[in-house]
Amino acid sequence: MVRSYILVCGGTGCTSNHSGEIINALNAELKAQHLDEEVKVVMTGCFGLCAKGPIMVVYPEGAFYHSVTVEDVKEIVSEHLLKGRIVKRLLHTEDTTNEKVLSLNDTEFLKKQVRVALYNCGVIDPENIEEYIGREGYQALGKVLTEMKPVDVIETIKASGLRGRGGGGFPTGKKWEFAYNQKNDQKYVCCNADEGDPGAFMDRSVLEGDPHSVVEAMAIAGYAIGANKGYVYIRAEYPIAVKRLQKAINDARAYGLIGKNIFNTGFDFDLEIRLGAGAFVCGEETALMTSVEGKRGEPRVRPPFPAVKGLYGKPTILNNVETYANVPHIIRKGADWFASMGTEKSKGTKVFAVGGKIVNTGLVEIPMGTTLREIIYDIGGGIKNGKKFKAAQTGGPSGGCIPEQHLDVPIDYDNLIAIGSMMGSGGMIIMDEDNCMVDIAKFFLEFVVDESCGKCTPCRVGTKRLLEILTKVTNGEAELADIDRMEEISHYLQDNALCALGKTACNPVISTLRYFRDEYIEHIVNKRCPAGVCKGLTKIVIDKDKCIGCGICKKNCPVNAISGEIKQPHVIDPEVCVKCGLCITKCPKGAISRR
Amino acid sequence: MKSLQELNAIRDKMKNASQNRQQGSDDTIRVVVGMATCGIAAGARPVLNAFVEEVAKRNLSNVVVSQTGCIGMCKFEPIVEVFVPNKEKVTYIKVTPEKVARIVTEHIVNQKPVTEYIKIN
Numbered sequence: 037m038v039r040s041y042i043l044v045c046g047g048t049g050c051t052s053n054h055s056g057e058i059i060n061a062l063n064a065e066l067k068a069q070h071l072d073e074e075v076k077v078v079m080t081g082c083f084g085l086c087a088k089g090p091i092m093v094v095y096p097e098g099a100f101y102h103s104v105t106v107e108d109v110k111e112i113v114s115e116h117l118l119k120g121r122i123v124k125r126l127l128h129t130e131d132t133t134n135e136k137v138l139s140l141n142d143t144e145f146l147k148k149q150v151r152v153a154l155y156n157c158g159v160i161d162p163e164n165i166e167e168y169i170g171r172e173g174y175q176a177l178g179k180v181l182t183e184m185k186p187v188d189v190i191e192t193i194k195a196s197g198l199r200g201r202g203g204g205g206f207p208t209g210k211k212w213e214f215a216y217n218q219k220n221d222q223k224y225v226c227c228n229a230d231e232g233d234p235g236a237f238m239d240r241s242v243l244e245g246d247p248h249s250v251v252e253a254m255a256i257a258g259y260a261i262g263a264n265k266g267y268v269y270i271r272a273e274y275p276i277a278v279k280r281l282q283k284a285i286n287d288a289r290a291y292g293l294i295g296k297n298i299f300n301t302g303f304d305f306d307l308e309i310r311l312g313a314g315a316f317v318c319g320e321e322t323a324l325m326t327s328v329e330g331k332r333g334e335p336r337v338r339p340p341f342p343a344v345k346g347l348y349g350k351p352t353i354l355n356n357v358e359t360y361a362n363v364p365h366i367i368r369k370g371a372d373w374f375a376s377m378g379t380e381k382s383k384g385t386k387v388f389a390v391g392g393k394i395v396n397t398g399l400v401e402i403p404m405g406t407t408l409r410e411i412i413y414d415i416g417g418g419i420k421n422g423k424k425f426k427a428a429q430t431g432g433p434s435g436g437c438i439p440e441q442h443l444d445v446p447i448d449y450d451n452l453i454a455i456g457s458m459m460g461s462g463g464m465i466i467m468d469e470d471n472c473m474v475d476i477a478k479f480f481l482e483f484v485v486d487e488s489c490g491k492c493t494p495c496r497v498g499t500k501r502l503l504e505i506l507t508k509v510t511n512g513e514a515e516l517a518d519i520d521r522m523e524e525i526s527h528y529l530q531d532n533a534l535c536a537l538g539k540t541a542c543n544p545v546i547s548t549l550r551y552f553r554d555e556y557i558e559h560i561v562n563k564r565c566p567a568g569v570c571k572g573l574t575k576i577v578i579d580k581d582k583c584i585g586c587g588i589c590k591k592n593c594p595v596n597a598i599s600g601e602i603k604q605p606h607v608i609d610p611e612v613c614v615k616c617g618l619c620i621t622k623c624p625k626g627a628i629s630r631r
Numbered sequence: 632m633k634s635l636q637e638l639n640a641i642r643d644k645m646k647n648a649s650q651n652r653q654q655g656s657d658d659t660i661r662v663v664v665g666m667a668t669c670g671i672a673a674g675a676r677p678v679l680n681a682f683v684e685e686v687a688k689r690n691l692s693n694v695v696v697s698q699t700g701c702i703g704m705c706k707f708e709p710i711v712e713v714f715v716p717n718k719e720k721v722t723y724i725k726v727t728p729e730k731v732a733r734i735v736t737e738h739i740v741n742q743k744p745v746t747e748y749i750k751i752n
Contacts, residue, residue: 078652166641
């Protein structure tokens, strides 16, 4: 009989912090102490607080240990599991109160969160189908197949107000209805797990922590629209997610939860995985389906929309991982329950992957309508090192930057678009005063230029021209008219690019120009980067009065740009200096700075 | 699997596992077993396991069995404390696995503490 469970995070973040070795060490130590019959170690999906990994929670006490190492294992077993004494030094310390918190649920990080899509993440073993079933798994599929007609399913999803979580926000029920109304003997259900936005890992975490929810939801979608075949398109860069999803599909098949004649109702449904080779454009729906067919991943003109003519020319629905993860809950708990969360036009919750200059980097699920301020300061613990918040980037390369004056806007699809960004898939990068907004725009444009598939000229050439102008700005070679040129190209892109990725590729430029135009002007007119990021515009100088002539900077300079006699002030040759900043970190007197 | 009944059977079997992985809410009854060296030496481990089994057997969803360190009266170990919300804590002494079933039935289910296990002779 198991009296205690040790849940260890097996998400990608914690795995790369050696949580696998911790699991092995725990099992070995439990055996040595003869506790292996009473205490069970379970590898789970993401708990969300990735910044503090590897994470471990010991039940029934619910003790939340973070930053655990293999060396800590002996103490955890002998103190907590043998003698019942909580290992206090490994507990989480709240930044605001400086107090130790026992349970993860009591942390500021989790208090404001509502977990729907992440319901099972960090609770069950994703590789064990019975644990998923134990948490009401596959009940929704059973209910749909035995009690509901396809139209009832579609009506429920429509009534819930669920909108696409991949970024566009199209009403999911409507999409299903379009496909349902198509008369065709073959239809398809697809899942978009080609999460490509820099800094985004929501879909990966759902697949790693709760793969069966996606399998179940796709079977439900198949029943609703009349499809018996599904494809999950997932990036090959997500090896753990691919492995767990494949195991989930195999197990579901072995248990008869997908396959032929499910629950003896005559409904057949099967799933296959297709690996993406890491092209950003394959996250666009038409390009994704072209890629599933085995062709080069390029978008095509819509209409016809996939619901009419999609994969192999057949009616197809394509939803994102997180969208699917919500479906079984909506079926089980009802549309009203789901619609009770969120704002008027955006129902339910949204998962964000919060990263950048924030204390609690990690995975956050909040009801729609939560403000950015709550995410950053209450859940996220504020900006790192007490710096000042500058902007939050949402929506990846298709999104934009949200400045401080909009921190209190309730987050939903429509509000984010109104302030010049977008929901996107849920990547959120927090920036502080040390970030240069021109540099950020340049970063995203570099990404888009790399990833543009090249099929249409506006995107292929337009993004390249934009990047060239941005590079000029960061090197201090631009003129004010270049701002107008960028705006002109951007508007042309929005009107003429073939697919959504091209149309939105200029958003990082437009939104930074909208809120941080003065930074652009500072770069162009005064040839100065206010944040000191753009290397072409910064100079590293030694303060003659503070320099004691110790020579440490000279010794460390990788390009020998520093000269000077011992005990005499040193100087940097700006022609040679590559502005790496190493000397700044090495100077014992703080005499060197970026100007 | 060909029926919902089979699915429900697996769910019910696994319920216990997922229940032990949740934290109690405000109305949860907590059974705490002293598991310091003195407790373990006096036989607290079989007592702890007996509680876990008994609670699972009776499918009590509002009970959490956990352990703690030394309660401080080592000569009365194994000691078990039962916390029922809004009631005074009850401390059982010299508990054996045989006494567990009665504590669970009378105290936890029927809300009547087993007074004879409380007395210090």
